[in-house]
Amino acid sequence: MAEITKSYEARDVEQKWYAAWQQAKAFEGVVDASRAPYSIVIPPPNVTGVLTMGHVLNNTLQDVLIRRARIEGKSAMWLPGTDHAGIATQTVVERELRKQKKTRHDFGREKFVEKVWDWRHEKGGIILEQLRRLGASCDWDRTAFTMDPAYSKRVLHVFVELFKRGHIYRGKRMVNWCPASLTALSDEEVIMKPVNSTMYRVRYELAAEPGRFIEVKTTRPETIPGDVAIAVHPDDPRYSSLIGQKVRRPIGPAAEIPIIADQAVDKEFGSGALKITPAHDRVDYEIGLRHKLPVIDVLEANGSLNAEAGEDLAGLDRFAGRKKAAELLKANGALVAEEAYANNVGYSERADVPIEPRLTEQWWLRYPKVEEAKAAVRDGHIKFHPERWSKVYLHWLENIQDWCISRQLWWGHRIPVWYRQGADRSDPKNWHVSIDGPADPQNWEQESDVLDTWASSWIWPMATMGWPDEGTMKRDGFDYFYPTSTLVTGPDIIFFWVARMIMAGLEFVRPGEPIERRIPFKDVYFTGIIRDQQGRKMSKSLGNSPDPLDLIATYGADGLRFGIISIAPQGQDIRFQEDRIESGKNFCNKLWNACRFRQMSGEAADNSSLAAIVSRLEPPRFDGDDHAILDRLLVTTREVERCFREFEFSAAVQALYGFFWNDFCDWYVEVSKSKLQSEETRGNCLAIQDLVLRQTLLQLHPFIPFITEELWSLLGYAQPGAFLQSARIEDPAQLSASLEQRGVSLNRALIEAVDHLKTFVSQARALKAEHNLASRRDVKFLVTAGDPAWATLHASTGKLIRIVGAAELTRRDVVDGAPAVVTPLGTLYLDLASTVDVGAEKVRLTKELEAIKKHIGGTEARLSNEAFVSKAPPAVLAGARKQLADQQAKRDELARLLGSL
RNA sequence: GGACGCUUAGCUCAGUUGGUUAGAGCACCUCGCUUACACCGAGGGUGUCGGGGGUUCGAGUCCCUCAGCGUCCACCA
Numbered sequence: 004m005a006e007i008t009k010s011y012e013a014r015d016v017e018q019k020w021y022a023a024w025q026q027a028k029a030f031e032g033v034v035d036a037s038r039a040p041y042s043i044v045i046p047p048p049n050v051t052g053v054l055t056m057g058h059v060l061n062n063t064l065q066d067v068l069i070r071r072a073r074i075e076g077k078s079a080m081w082l083p084g085t086d087h088a089g090i091a092t093q094t095v096v097e098r099e100l101r102k103q104k105k106t107r108h109d110f111g112r113e114k115f116v117e118k119v120w121d122w123r124h125e126k127g128g129i130i131l132e133q134l135r136r137l138g139a140s141c142d143w144d145r146t147a148f149t150m151d152p153a154y155s156k157r158v159l160h161v162f163v164e165l166f167k168r169g170h171i172y173r174g175k176r177m178v179n180w181c182p183a184s185l186t187a188l189s190d191e192e193v194i195m196k197p198v199n200s201t202m203y204r205v206r207y208e209l210a211a212e213p214g215r216f217i218e219v220k221t222t223r224p225e226t227i228p229g230d231v232a233i234a235v236h237p238d239d240p241r242y243s244s245l246i247g248q249k250v251r252r253p254i255g256p257a258a259e260i261p262i263i264a265d266q267a268v269d270k271e272f273g274s275g276a277l278k279i280t281p282a283h284d285r286v287d288y289e290i291g292l293r294h295k296l297p298v299i300d301v302l303e304a305n306g307s308l309n310a311e312a313g314e315d316l317a318g319l320d321r322f323a324g325r326k327k328a329a330e331l332l333k334a335n336g337a338l339v340a341e342e343a344y345a346n347n348v349g350y351s352e353r354a355d356v357p358i359e360p361r362l363t364e365q366w367w368l369r370y371p372k373v374e375e376a377k378a379a380v381r382d383g384h385i386k387f388h389p390e391r392w393s394k395v396y397l398h399w400l401e402n403i404q405d406w407c408i409s410r411q412l413w414w415g416h417r418i419p420v421w422y423r424q425g426a427d428r429s430d431p432k433n434w435h436v437s438i439d440g441p442a443d444p445q446n447w448e449q450e451s452d453v454l455d456t457w458a459s460s461w462i463w464p465m466a467t468m469g470w471p472d473e474g475t476m477k478r479d480g481f482d483y484f485y486p487t488s489t490l491v492t493g494p495d496i497i498f499f500w501v502a503r504m505i506m507a508g509l510e511f512v513r514p515g516e517p518i519e520r521r522i523p524f525k526d527v528y529f530t531g532i533i534r535d536q537q538g539r540k541m542s543k544s545l546g547n548s549p550d551p552l553d554l555i556a557t558y559g560a561d562g563l564r565f566g567i568i569s570i571a572p573q574g575q576d577i578r579f580q581e582d583r584i585e586s587g588k589n590f591c592n593k594l595w596n597a598c599r600f601r602q603m604s605g606e607a608a609d610n611s612s613l614a615a616i617v618s619r620l621e622p623p624r625f626d627g628d629d630h631a632i633l634d635r636l637l638v639t640t641r642e643v644e645r646c647f648r649e650f651e652f653s654a655a656v657q658a659l660y661g662f663f664w665n666d667f668c669d670w671y672v673e674v675s676k677s678k679l680q681s682e683e684t685r686g687n688c689l690a691i692q693d694l695v696l697r698q699t700l701l702q703l704h705p706f707i708p709f710i711t712e713e714l715w716s717l718l719g720y721a722q723p724g725a726f727l728q729s730a731r732i733e734d735p736a737q738l739s740a741s742l743e744q745r746g747v748s749l750n751r752a753l754i755e756a757v758d759h760l761k762t763f764v765s766q767a768r769a770l771k772a773e774h775n776l777a778s779r780r781d782v783k784f785l786v787t788a789g790d791p792a793w794a795t796l797h798a799s800t801g802k803l804i805r806i807v808g809a810a811e812l813t814r815r816d817v818v819d820g821a822p823a824v825v826t827p828l829g830t831l832y833l834d835l836a837s838t839v840d841v842g843a844e845k846v847r848l849t850k851e852l853e854a855i856k857k858h859i860g861g862t863e864a865r866l867s868n869e870a871f872v873s874k875a876p877p878a879v880l881a882g883a884r885k886q887l888a889d890q891q892a893k894r895d896e897l898a899r900l901l902g903s904l
Numbered sequence: 905g906g907a908c909g910c911u912u913a914g915c916u917c918a919g920u921u922g923g924u925u926a927g928a929g930c931a932c933c934u935c936g937c938u939u940a941c942a943c944c945g946a947g948g949g950u951g952u953c954g955g956g957g958g959u960u961c962g963a964g965u966c967c968c969u970c971a972g973c974g975u976c977c978a979c980c981a
Binding site for chain 2: 007009010011195202219220221222223267268269271272273277278284285286287289346347349360391392394395398399402494495497532536538562569570572574575576577578579580582583585586588589590591592593595596597598599600601602603604645649651653654657660661668669672676765768769771772773775777778780805808854857858861862865868869870871872873874875876878879882883885886
């Protein structure tokens with residue numbers, strides 16, 4: 004067996020094992036009726052994306068779940084893939100073209116799409132390579148892409164089906180238009196941002212009464228040429244006499260427009276009069292419809308003003324036009340005032356420019372299975388973790404609006420609708436809707452729009468497993484792996500993705516079967532968002548995110564994984580701190596060295612199975628430390644199991660950290676150093692170490708797969724040719740049963756005595772430190788103790804001397820004038836009577852005595868409270884009484900010590 | 905305007921169903937290369953658990969309220 008080196012070098016180990024895992028197809032998800040399935044589909048990252056800290060957290064968690072499922076004996080399958088990310092990817096490629104002074108129109112649709120494919124082949128999938136570096140155990144043979152030919156066909160199938168079922172329609176409506184990307188967006192892709200803008204107070208002159216005006220407030224004077232009315236509230240007494248009159252449009256093509264009355268106007272806002280521009284505002288559009296007003300669109304698709312705006316404004320960008328319009332208004336006396344004004348403006352999520360409400364023909368989806376999607380979560384068929392997100396989900400579904408699914412892009416799934424040449428496109432009779440198109444394509448013209456990216460990823464859990472084709476479903480194990488087990492994602496895409504996947508699953512999978520067979524996943528774990536030190540979201544554009552690959556280089560993939568999990572408690576946003584990643588690395592090194600200590604401590608024994616190790620235990624030779632460490636192992640195993648059940652991964656990592664570092668390394672390994680020197684206790688001690696290390700490696704493996712795999716092999720736990728992940732982890736009951744079978748019965752009294760010994764050791768060390776003897780190993784200790792306490796100390800004297808760093812520990816009946824400390828196992832003295840500084844010692848003891856008196860006061864007060872004594876549970880009451888007795892004993896001893904000085 | 909979250913040590917944060925003297929990592933100070941580990945060991949914490957009120961024998965934990973920060977939803981020009 005290879006020797007364990009002095010420190011853990013991650014790089015070589017990681018490369019070696021990942022290659023070995025892949026070679027052995029260890030991540031393959033296989034259909035196995037004898038085992039329970041456990042499946043996860045990856046939230047597909049953008050195909051052109053690179054790994055961010057968010058991805059690290061998200062994918063580490065998925066890998067933890069998948070690897071834990073594997074060692075629990077489930078047939079685990081983690082399906083990877085990428086998303087074509089319509090707008091984002093097209094924008095990236097267009098940006099590249101712009102460097103060559105070209106636009107997509109220079110190439111035409113077909114050539115441009117080819118260019119995007121080239122880009123995808125060159126740069127796409129980098130992120131999947133990066134996931135391998137992180138250790139992600141995906142079934143790479145299943146890697147999917149939303150633009151794969153087979154996947155695309157499934158996307159179109161869904162469109163065609165929903166069209167047939169009456170859920171899809173075409174219509175001219177107000178949409179969110181992005182003047183930069185030149186496409187419509189869904190409501191979810193619009194982000195409201197507070198903006199410092201200007202409010203313009205503008206007066207319109209009455210046509211019939213020159214010199215009399217009506218005033219309105221607007222932030223968008225450039226749209227005044229598109230005004231077709233002024234609206235006031237019907238009950239507003241200020242204006243009732245004006246309703247029906249006409250005013251002159253102050254700029255733009257001259258026109259007289261009516262003053263109308265509409266309930267939608269807020270009397271309290273501004274002057275109570277509202278200019279109506281149906282082409283450029285949703286409310287105005289609705290009002291226009293009610294009053295049958297004309298629509299005058301003064302903007303081009305790119306946001307510049309067109310001829311309708313009049314010759315002064317035509318051709319200007321909307322922002323330049325706004326300034327110009329204000330100047331024109333000022334020049335002709337219509338501008339009453341300009342006021343600074345803070346309002347919210349909708350921005351395009353991707354392009355980060357203000358969107359325009361714009362009237363266009365688009366394709367719309369009336370969501371299917373809305374009610375059932377609510378029930379799925381409300382009734383617990385799908386569980387959200389943390390649960391509170393279900394409220395957000397339900398609220399969105401309660402207020403759901405039809406989904407604009409068409410995008411005026413080239414990169415994406417072209418909508419499978421054909422229009423008869425030369426016929427009226429608005430009439431569905433002239434439409435052909437199918438996956439493959441009409442038989443006589445020369446007579447038809449295909450819709451040029453593509454589908455919203457989310458209208459392809461919403462079928463991800465089904466379509467990546469072959470749906471709807473029965474043959475591919477069988478090949479991919481659809482029946483076995485669907486519904487998937489857990490979805491791990493961010494709460495920011497509850498609407499975009501999670502809710503829509505649920506509706507798609509319910510609509511299309513296994514029609515007629517119970518809801519729990521049709522949902523796409525059973526649990527959804529929402530991660531927190533990783534933020535920087537200032538609390539800003541980490542993002543590429545801000546450049547405030549460390550490169551995960553740099554972190555892997557510095558701390559190892561395991562260090563990064565351990566660190567990121569330990570700072571990510573359930574569902575809370577996290578402020579990233581690199582020192583936590585460093586502590587992940589340090590933990591790996593600690594693990595490495597504890598195993599190294601085991602290897603250096605003695606010959607390898609039979610570690611081939613839990614049974615083999617347990618059979619090496621010698622219960623009759625157990626001392627308190629053996630009982631205590633096995634007890635802690637069992638407690639920790641139970642805790643980790645609970646954490647997995649309740650999706651508390653950082654708590655699991657913390658439990659393992661504390662157990663391994665504090666209970667095992669700081670105590671058991673230290674006491675082992677004595678035990679190993681005696682032939683009598685040596686074999687048993689090594690067996691216990693082997694047992695603890697084995698169960699610890701198993702439990703840590705999902706979090707830190709590389710180093711655990713390496714140590715598993717180095718310490719001889721591995722079956723020939725098998726990986727750690729193909730071992731089976733014992734649950735707490737199995738572990739405890741296995742110990743019982745060997746005759747191990749954990750002794751509570753001995754375990755409690757170990758706690759006392761630990762306290763004794765700390766106090767002894769502190770006593771040394773206070774007298775500047777911390778590093779001396781030749782200190783003589785004296786102790787006055789009752790027989791039971793002395794029995795405990797005496798049984799451990801060898802270990803204690805070693806751990807405390809003492810020359811000897813001797814029992815005395817009386818000690819006077821020496822520095823002392825009162826421990827649970829008697830009063831401990833430094834044999835320094837001659838040199839003690841009585842004054843300092845008095846101060847220290849007095850301080851301690853005061854403190855204990857204070858505590859006694861508190862405990863006595865509680866115990867003398869009649870209500871407490873009669874109402875508190877017996878265990879709490881007994882605890883308080885024992886506490887008081889202990890405190891009083893300590894007080895008396897301290898008082899005696901003080902008196903003897 | 906609604907909804908949700910957060911406020912605990914210098915910093916970043918744990919604290920599951922209320923129960924002894926509220927914890928961790930980092931930072932900081934002192935000492936130490938004692939035969940696993942200096943990526944380490946030992947010792948070192950006077951915290952108004954954001955403020956106020958309430959329920960309870962008992963509140964960091966439950967309820968009410970106020971304040972600050974953050975996120976999401978919402979067509980007020």
